[in-house]
Amino acid sequence: MGSAQLDNANPTILNASDLPSHRRRRQGRDTSSKEHGVKEVLMAKPSYSLDPFYLSDFSDTDSDDSTIEPIDEQEIYDLIAPISDPEHPLSLESLGVVKLQDVHLISPSDLTNTVALSRVLVELTPTVTHCSLATVIGLGVRVRLEQALPPSYRVEVKIKKDTHAQAEEVNKQLADKERVAAALENANLMGILRKMMEPCLA
């Protein structure tokens, strides 16, 4: 934010141990760091697992494709938790702006119904009640979820009740599709949003 005065120069940063745990991201990347303890040797794949002449004898349980893993609140939280605050080089989760318990998901009862819509509501807690960047943060969260969730998910981002002096005004802006679309036409604003979302690509 350049030389501008910070709204909250000394925000409270949550301990890593106080944060909700994340699901491991992109599991395929972690295969190199295998443990070799007693348990791991006990569970190790048999030596002939690569031998094609025994392919039918050996089934790799890791590649069980029949499991359906529906999107849940934790997955949505994991998508927005690493977003960077525009004022500080800190994640929204470490600043307590996004919290797992403030992510709400209403899914259709029939998951096989491809046209049914799911609804996501994320409530944000600004670090100070006068935070002037609440709208930008809300916009960042909204853009991130709209890009990272399937089109059948309707995203709503709000300021949590009693956490911001102008919550109503900010919520109104975040809910106004046309204003959001217009904001995204602004190259400078998009630059800020992309910067905020950089940690999501790490």
Added chain:
Amino acid sequence: MLLVHLVVLYLCVRFENPDNIPSYDAGVKWTAKALQALAKWETRFPRGDTSIVAEAVFKLPSKGFKEQLPPTRLAVFELLDFLACTYSGVIQRDMGASSFVQGIVLVAEFEKDPRCLKVLFQTYQGISQDWTLNPESLKLMWDSFSRYFPITLKTTDTSVPTREELQQLLIGCFASSDGYAVHAFPYLFDGLDTSEDTLTNTVLETLRACVNAYTPKVVSQWCSKIWDALKFEVWDGTKDEYIERTLDVLQAIGEKLDNGDLNWDEPASPFAQYILTASTECSERLHDSKAQHVLGSGKILRAIASSSSFGFNLVIKSVLPKMLVIWDDLISKDKKTALLSVFSDILQARLDLRDGINIALSQGHNLERYSAKAEATLAVSLGAFQQSIVDDVLINAMMELGTGDAGVDTPYKVNAIKGLVVGARIPAFLSDYHRGTVILEFSKLAADRLQSAEIHQELIQALQQIAVEDVDRFRDLTLMTFLAQLPDRLSSSKAELANELNSAAFILESLIQIACTSTCKVELAGPSLHTETDVKFRVFEQLQEALLKKLHRVLSLPDQLQFANAILIAIYRGLYVFDELLSREKAGAKSHSSSLSETGPFTWIIKDLYETYVHQKSHQGGPLDGLPYVGLSITLDSESIVNDTFFNLLSKLTTLVLRSSQTTSANNPVFNAGREGSNQIWNLFCLDPTAESLNTTQQNLESGPAEKCLMNVLSMSLVAGLRRDEKDRMAIEAGNTAMSMIKNAISPQQCSPFVKVSILNFLQLLINKFGAAKEQIANDDRNLVQIMLDLAADSTSKGESELQRIYQTLAYFTAALLAAGGAAVKDLVSQMISGISNPMIGRKVAQSFRLLLARSEVMTEQNFCVIRKLRKQHLFFLATDRLIDMWRGSEHKEVQENCLIALAGIFAEMDLKVLEDNAEKIFPLILEGTNVSDDYTMYTHILLIRTVLIACPNIASTHLDSIINRMTDRTHNTYDSPSDASVKCRAAALEVLALLVGHLDRGALLRRKAKMMIELDVALDDCSRTVRSAAEHTKMRWFNLVEHEA
């Protein structure tokens, strides 16, 4: 000598060049070299000419010396350095040290070349150390070299000295004379105010060098100022590296000032003043200061207390009384946590002193200053506070280890453990009762699976440190406590079994971490079963003995093979971890092997196992009726995979013992426990008298009971552990045994995949390691390669299963020969390629190409096999073109797919360079390979696209639409139209799509962005979380793809 004198005068005139002759200015380099050559001629060189030469050189600056080339200046500096070293007395007598110093400083005035500076720093260092110099001369030199501090050199030229080399020489200059202290310390203190990381490091390193080099008198004059300059580096420091370096300086001051003759009751000496000042200031910060200052004070106290016995004595006398009072008054857990850390630091200083004495003694140093009197006084001094520290602090803290909220109390508990372990390690500090109580409490807590990971790790480390110094209590307390947590038997219910196995694995792994990650330092108080081994094995041996006893007990019960497997894994893992440790401690391993000529230190483990579970039996019926064989004396499990695991572990354990760096040709158990007429490969350490026929009947797996196949796994493991040069001692015929294994492999006898692959591994070892393919086969004119080729070629009369066994054997055979670099590989690969088009087994043969380069568990370099680096390239050129031709030429889709499957097997392990060089040729096949309905092949080809995309983006860009289409065909996985790709393949395909951004042309990608975003929205709705995660990552990359970078 006169002639030399005249030549010297002539050369000096060339330097001085009073008549300004132009050619003289051009010959400075060779003039200097000539003068140095003459000066080296010590018997002829007139010593009185030294000052003539020096004075002539010192006139060079007025003749444009700084414009001379670096090699010329280097020659001059080398000449001066030689004169200063060799004729120092003559120079000081004839021209005076001051004049020489003035001269050389003038010559060096503009010097910047690293090569010249290297020589100059050496000269300065030599003069400063050896000459008698006045303060003015020292100041001149100080001004000359200190301006280079710190060295900043940015060059990749390997012919010049490195920055580090010059820096060390410059530090040497700083430390070369007491006379520099007055300049160096203030200069370095100023350097501490910098914000540059490198400079701070260099300043601290230089300070330490100065403290180490200057005399105690000088250090004592400066120590209080050094203390004032450095203390806040520790208290307020944020970088551990600086803090450690600062503590090193503070410790070095203590070591320097301790002269060993100090009066322990004399508080006025500079050393005592230094220690007392630091101790007092630290103790003032122990109360009501922020935690960082308390922790920093602990580190400082440890540093100064560990500098000498005298220092330790002063520290504890001045600090401990206050600490104990503070401790009694403290209620806050945070403050107690910090103060506990300081107690640990002070006790650790006692151990540091002991370790320092031990190291010094082992290096043969004179240890007068660590006199018995000092040691006794130290014990008395610490003894005065012993009871208070033990009862009020340590034992008190221990009582709280098993209580409280794990999360909140973790730092306190960790510090309590650290303090207790240090207390337990100090000789006679804890009473026997307290020591035992601590070990028992630690063991109970560490064996609790619900303990937090951090505390568990701390406890394991503590128990490990105590165990290697107290093996008796490890055996009687720790080992017993942990083993008591293991059940007698595991449940038969599957649900409970998994949980019980996990608990057992936790206990066993904890024991391995305690007993196998460090070598023992003390002997058992009682008799040891292993008198022939070194003391360092004791803790390891106690664990292995206990585990073997437990294994035997468990196996005496029915249906407990799974539990036995867990214990056997622990025996194997323990040995593996300990053997690795010994290999790292090479010196220890060397001394050990020399004392173990008869029996290896691990032999007893496998002999115990084999002698318990193996014994001789007789064949009942069949062609081998009545003949002996070596079989099992345990009851096998109903599930073959459980049996396979047991024999797999036993096999790995055996190989590990044989290939250990502790096993030599002299103590190798395979050659040391021979029975007449048989050898251990077939006999398997069987105690019964064995018949000679065992050598042939044991390897014949076509006849006899199934258990012989399991015993063959063990025979294979013995062969795996033998070195290549032990072929003759192995006493089996490699060719004929390999032939037996081929027959066993293609025999229709039912056996588990593990057993069959072990037979094939046996074959591979004989071919790769012992050259079986070159040997004459009994009753056959053909060699093994020809026999294999004939078996595979004659396929018309054979059924599908037999053909599969033959081609499976062929694949393993080929892999072994390919790794060894055998010339016959070409024919074998050709035969495999021919097999691809066989409608019955073509698919399997194609898939078997992946075995040719795949990493094997048995055929490895660790097992002394030959694994040629060029094997990959060799296979590529033998097979790729033929497979491509076959793919192009075949009209059968299945054969085409088989070609792509075989190519995937080859490309999967290929060197990047080969792929890069052939990318253009193979890329269309790689693209086509992503359509093949074979998961391994599809995945491999997707990974290959990723590789080519990164390594050869130009080639990938010509296939951009094909890449996108192939990848989105894989990722398009909806309820109505499921993808043919697995989760792994879909995620990999998305990764390729993500990599397009950043590797290929932005404009070309932007034109396809709209289509991509639609496809990625589909992938975002995938049923797999892994795929969705890859999809959102990919989509963000495409979302950020805009015409111009922000």
